[in-house]
Amino acid sequence: MKKSYMLKHGLFLLIFMLAINVYGQVGSITGKVVDENNLPLPGASVTIDQIKKSTSTDANGGYRLTGISYGDVSVTVKFIGYDNFTKTLKLSADQSTLDFKLVPSSKSLSEIVVVGYGTSTKRDVKGSIVSVGAKAFEDVTVPTFNAGLQGRASGLQVSQSSGVPGSATRVRIRGTSSISGSGDPLYVIDGVPVFNEDPSDGDFGRNPTKAGKIDPLSYLNPNDIESIDVLKDAAAAAIYGSRGANGVIQITTKKGKAGKTVVSLSSTYGVSEITRKLPLLNAPEWLQIYNEARVNDGGLPLGPNESISPTGFSFIPGQNLGVNTDWIDKATRKGDVTETNLSVRGGNDKTRFFISGIYRKENSVLEGGAFERGGARVNIDNNATDRLDVGLQLGIYRSKNDQVPTSFNGGIGAAQSFSLPIYPVYNPDGSFFGTQYQNTGFNIVAQRASTYQSKDFRTNGNVYLAYKISKDLTFRTENGLDLLNQTETRFESNINRYFTGKDFTQPKPYPDLAPIGLSTASQRDYQVININTNNYFTFKKNFGSKHVTDATLGFNYQRSNQAQIAFSASGGGVGFINPYYQQGSNNLGFAPGANEPGNTIPPTTSAYAQADILTGILSYFLRANYKYDDKYLFGISARYDGSPKFGANNKFGLFPAASAAWIISDEDFLKDNKAISFLKLRASFGITGNDGTQVFQYLQTYSSGGSYAGGFGQKPNNLSNPDLKWEKNQGVDLGLDFGFLKNRISGTIGVYSKTTSDILVNIPVQLSATGFAGRIFVNADGVRVRNQGIELELTTRNLTGDFKWTTNFNIAHNGNKVTDVGIYTSGDAFDTGEGDTRILRGYPLGINFLPIYAGVDPANGDELIFDKTTGAKIKLTAASQDANRVAVGKPNPDVFGGLENIFSYKGFDLSVLLSYQYGNKIYDDGAKYQIGGRLGSWNQRREILNRWQKPGDITDVPRVSFIEGGRADASNTSRFLYDASFLRLRTTTLAYNLPSDIIKSLKISSAKIFVSGQNLFVLTKYAGWDPEVVRYNFNPTQANSAYAAPYLPTPQARTYSLGINVGF
Template sequence: MIKVYTKSCALIFAFTILCISAYSQNITGTVYDENGATLPGVTVRIQGTTKGDATDLEGKFNIQNAPVGEQTLVYSFIGYLEATSVINVPASGAVVSDKNMEVDSKMLQEYVVVGYGVQRKQELTGSISRVDGKQITDIPAPSFEAALQGKAAGVQVTQGSGLAGSASVVRIRGIASISASGDPLYVVDGIPITQDYFLNGNRGAMNNNPLATINPNDIEDIQVLKDAAATGIYGSRGANGVILVTTKTGSGKGWSFDFNTRIGVSVPTERPNMLNSEELLQIYQEAWENDGNVGLAPLRGARTWEQARNTDTDWVDETIHTGFKQSYNLGANYGSKRLKVFSSIGYDDNGSYLIGNSYVRSSFRANASYEISKKVTVSASTSFSQGVNNRVDAAWSGGLGDAMSTALPYFPIFYEDTVFSGTDILHLPGDYFVDGSNPVRKRELQEWRTTEFRSINNLSLVYKPIDKLFVKVYAGYDYMNLKDDKFLDAQYRNVTRLDTLNSLAERWENTTNNYNVNATATYFHDITEDHKLTYLVGGEYQQSETVANPRRFRQDEFVEGTFYDNNNLLDQILIPGVPFADRPLVDSIPAIAGYESDDDNNTLEKYNFISAFARINYAYKNKYYAQASFRTDGSSRFGENKRFGFFPSASVGWVLTEETFMTNIKNVSFLKLRSGWGITGNAAIPNYQQYGLAQTASNGYNNEDFRYLSVAANPNLQWETSSTVDFGIEAGFFEDRITTSLSFYHKSTTNVLLNITPQVSTGFQGFWDNVGEIKNQGIEFQVTSVNFSKKNFTWKTDFNIAYNYNEIVSIGSYSPDAISGGTNDTRVVVGKPVGTNFLVQFSHIDPETGRNVYLDINGNETMEWDPANRIAVGRVLPKAIGGITNTFVIGNWNIGLVLVYSLGSNIYDSSAKRQLGVVSEWNMRTDIFDRWRQPGDEADYAQVSLLNENYGLDDAFNNNTTQFLKDGDYLRVRRLSVGYNFPKFKMGAAQFQGASVTLSAVNFLTFTNFDGLDPEIARDFENATDRNMSPNISYLTPPQEMSFNLALNLRF
């Protein structure tokens, strides 16, 4: 009996097992993101049941005892679109179901970084544009701000030039300043950073760019705050807009890595077309004869005609080549329940198309946050970067600028063997030409590099003492050290000054320590379910000090080798704070290289900011919103009775799609109206102007040095303030497949800070005053559209356009000539935009005489240039700017096309008046072929002559006319890319979560009527006045860079 019972039980048990296995099985699989990286923490469930699982650290899941038959799996994870897959569960055997999930872009943008916090996008009542970090790294650019071009409505970004490491000019909603800086405030991870240029055009090349040391690969996203409602919380520093940079933080579970590399080549967007020897000699002889002379014209540098005819140097070819680029970046990401870490290292070597010019950046970053308890979280970040700019002369200083001007084709590179043409040191007959303008000689006999070390650090603590109250304390430290080192060979320095036969080594060093501390308390007060308030109060203190230390060493006699070859002698000699006599190796310096030192000339500058601020936000039923902010700032840059300013703002918003009357309008998924007003300030001027400045001069009475006041004091110097009104509409259609925004703004800036040029009789070189008013008003429109979306094909378009009207309302009692910009090219004229060109009108070339015909102030024709006939003409700022981005995804392939455009501006081609005007010591453009030669000719340019008076001019340099005021409109293909995404794969023992390969072309096509080199112009100047008033002046400016790049990205 027992045996029979036992066998019966065994049979029943076996039958039950068979039945269970026939009706339930296991479902396993792995969940990936859209790039092929595994996703831990994803919830996977069987629809209509309670069965499910969550993915582990490797993205794997295992659902046991799944019902047999057709089942639907539902995948859900915060920040990703919910996904489903239909599978057939067999009666026997396991089922494997892998899935890729797509990022929910709407969810990612749900929260937006604002000043001192974050807000839900729906609650925003200010004008803010967001640019994702991937959009920044997609375009190889010298620094991250250059990659913003065309990505945000109302943000004008103009790359300085094609030089490696050059700075960009960024303007948000026009220009609201004249002599104060027009640059926006940059805030990295909550800390305002130093953005002083340090080096300027007077150092012989384009400005150094302090933002280039920040690795774009470390950036998570960028928020651009444009109106007073958004920037008002920054008070004194928000007048020109605020750019908030958020770097990456750890996320997910466990470790993940991202490696990307890029190689590329670069060439100029346009090659200068200059005359060759035969052509230039023909022009020169023609001008000589036109002036009534006979015989052969005497040539520059006593060159004989035989020598000139047998020499034809293409100086442009001698200064440009195909540049090489390479970059490598490795990012590590770790996330757990309490600890999040992001770290990266990067190396970027950008070689430009100018021979000898490159910018090399090495960087390291570590960001970490740790939740100590439910009440306390600490975060810290540190970054170290070094940028080495191997510099060459540019523009007016030499290099390609020489090749387009004073480097004449009938001079050779070398006179004999290794002795450069243009060197008079050996009394070589007939060799010297203008100012030693041999660009090869300059490059080879000079070593010039700028080394910039930067470290940005912050430490923060978030404490939650009670529910809904958060106290945050930030401490930031931004350190920047810049060394500009130059060695000049004796041959370089001695063109005609034979009594100063020596080489030269010099260093210009600047060190900035920028300290920032701020503390905020934020309380979320839910009065009822419908009424919600958020309070924020805080304070901030900033101190910045900069030590400038220029040093110079002379060598008594020529020694073989360069300064840098002598065991880094410069670094050993130039030790800050140590007297020259006490520096190491001082006794051996004369024996090694015969160097003598100039006296050190150290300067120390400090400035301080102290602020208190508050903000209150109100929300009613998630459809009515209001915000008010208040900030008071104190600045050490103003007089004692004018140091503090008060900057309030207020704004409201109404989400109409939360109203019941919008329920039946199905195609409108989101609609919001917003409006705001506020006052912001600007204190971005040089230090100590309120006190006046003195300078030391030599050769005074009894040959004694003496001091004199160069800048007059103004103890009443105060804030430049801007009052802004903004109105906007934001909308989404067809479940947000189309999203759009439209903004209108009006900004009035008063107490404009002006650096006035007084009459010579005063004895002052300048003084600062608060005078005048500037008006900016405009419209911005932005739309994002998913035009087509199917399984294997997606097409998305982003379009933005911004129109800005800029006008000088008043400059008090000052005349236009009191404030000049550029090389005497631009002025401030009431009723005209900031920095209008102030020129005599050019009419035509007289077909009978071949002379220039101008118009006087009354419109009458004249052949004489007269400054009394100047009028305000042209626009520095474009009327409209924008960008168009199209993205196509076809299976694993993707194609990107980025267009940028600028409409309604002018370019003053300042170098053309010497390349196409009076025949002088400059070479000329091939455009001169269209010149007047005989009566009846309809020509673009006058009969060539060596005499200024034949052009109706006093001189060939300062007499500006509209003949060279050009149309600056352009449409540029900023980037065209083709890429392929590889899903998860193995390579040997290595497991990769995904990879991509991308081929891209940058700036490879431009449509423009501008007949110069490149219509994207931002001439480099040494002060804010010139940068605001004269960015459209082209003077031997190197063209932009065209590059072709191949990029590889690996995720593991």
């Protein structure tokens, strides 16, 4: 009995110990993740959800998970652009391998999309959102991320302001809706709305060294970007309320991934050149045209010792025969660019990190220009507890921009205008030619003795905390900082600044004094501090198997402080001994002729200025979504904004939106359809606002003017308006998302209409109404702008074998129209104050208002225009020009978009991106002066060689003359309207990935060598510099209505680069 008892209990103990041993055993799971063509997918996420253990696949698609208890294990693999795949394995010593083959999703339906204070999937999105992934910025040397977006998203139009490094881009989403308010979209980086204005002073340090606008977001490293989501319709953007009218661009930077730490190092070197050279006259040709104009006007050709004053000072061409200066060659050069990127990415189940650094230096194609930036980013995400997640996204950047003059201020602008080929660069004694005179801007080589530099320090960061209150409810707080410190310095050499005048110490008549040099140094410090906090609750709950709900409720507060301080000092240095000088044309603001004895300009003058602006926004927002049976989707959102930019009666505004979608392909009648993989119909309506105006516009302001009671007087400048409020944008959107043939063909097509009302304008106030002449900002009653359009995005996977070929195509049409101009204008047209563009009822914003050019009278060479009433050809005069203006030449293209083809064969990858636009006109505001208008003072385009010369000549170029009415006279006509359609080879990249055996022998994880080119060629009928480069914008009105009238622009650069990317 005792023996039997011991046997039974011994057997039980043995079984128990064996069970403990089996239960306590752990092992590893290994495997490989490939696509449908059995090619490895590096960087895929491999997760065991039960124990929150994860890793990432290596360069060969392999993975390994260790420390896993034996038994049933569920493993999930995720990779952007592919459907999630979950498999179950009974882990044991004999079974530890689990491989995955992923299938591409329909236009990445499972891909996460940032929708503002939350995320969604592409499948569940009900608004119009287009996403651009990190691959758009791989293996290319785009100067800014905005430039990298060109041609990649339907409805998104990106135009360069010049080819200068760091120069601004003009970005419009579904057209322009405002007249004097900002047309730029709202930029949000990792949840923080960022400052997106050019902070540089348009006048400080820019005269004559004025350059184009600076891109305020040029600091951001494109290689740090994980994705960009463009929110286009009102339903998607209404969550941003009064700042969403122009669309929203949400930028998400890269985050860490659990698994092996991956170190990536890339280095690129490139060379650049101008894409086109404007054909101008050489010196003999210019003199020939000049003499011909004198003869046409009844004079004689130049004598050998005769002096002329083409640019403000006397010059004897006959004594400089043989001089033939190509000033464009003097202004341009071969540029180069160097860029190095280093990143470290990794983490574990608890903490994930991404750390990166960049250094980039670009020497411009313009002599003397350079743009240099460096920066670092740290992104950390930590699962502190089962309920608490914390994280940090922080970017720190520093840039230096050595700018050179553009447009009409010198440099490349002067090289194509008043820098004449008959002028030498140097005098016989080696000194700079022309600098002994007041007008020295034409000598662009001498101008380089003056410098203008901008240094920026930018910090953009966000700290978040997310706490899971319950299974269904989460609270999240995000606290961000956007900091900009900018220092602008300018030195203008006394080589370029001379003062002349009379010696008032001598008896009358006062004798002339020799020119005296005057140097100027200036510095301006500018600071922007934006503090942003988002605090919101997110509720997610499933009711049964078919009802899915989620809601977000929270508030946002943003405070912005802008401060600046500026100082300038001038002095003549050695030799500036006589204080009695009349001020010359290049001045510091002294009144000409004021310097009689007793009113002197001292040897050194200085000026000081300081300004501080504080503004902010307080908002409450709500979003709720409901999904039934995973195919019927509904959503609403609303935002209540308060802003100090507007009057006391309209500080707050409500911006609601609603949307719905129907996933038709999940219906029973289509579920088994082999041709249709995915089909979703969506619709939305919403109201957004535009607060893109300056602060204090609603207040009454005063300015100095005149005198009162023997002293200085003050007069009202701008009337107060307590009813001033933001512009309102009402939008309707209808779209269809589709996938066919197992998603080998996928895309979206949509139509939209948005109407803007309560448009902000600054109108004059008559004396009879107020007792003085002034202006007032109002929401123009009855003024409305409408944008309607259609967009198509299409992706096709043409070949899927060893040789893969994918095509991405997008096209958009946007019809912009001013539907009403209200009561604040005279008749149907009013001048925008920007050249010959107008706001006309029934036409696009910024339509050209010009007489129609009718060619040249063969009998006498006079310029002709059409009489707008009779259609007869009449002579162009000042009177006939004004009397026969009509709307002509659309500034916006009929269609625009991009076409990208991506090829892959074994280790080779080739991508080719084309961008295009068709159907718009640009008014070349410089051509009117370069083809006869400023014949005596500017160089001319070679087109003038085809001028009328004798009776019977048939040509479109009138006779040359200096007499008013006897030449083109710089008159604005449709003669200078040009077709701006183009097809541009935007980017081409060829990459080779080294084979795995070489990778292993080098003990690295990956290596890639690539060559790329940007702006390689453009097909266009436009004879000027570049049909894509828009006008330098001084203010929002010009950016909205006169951008298609370039004036002495700077061309884009063509760049060839070679690089290598190594992973460790």
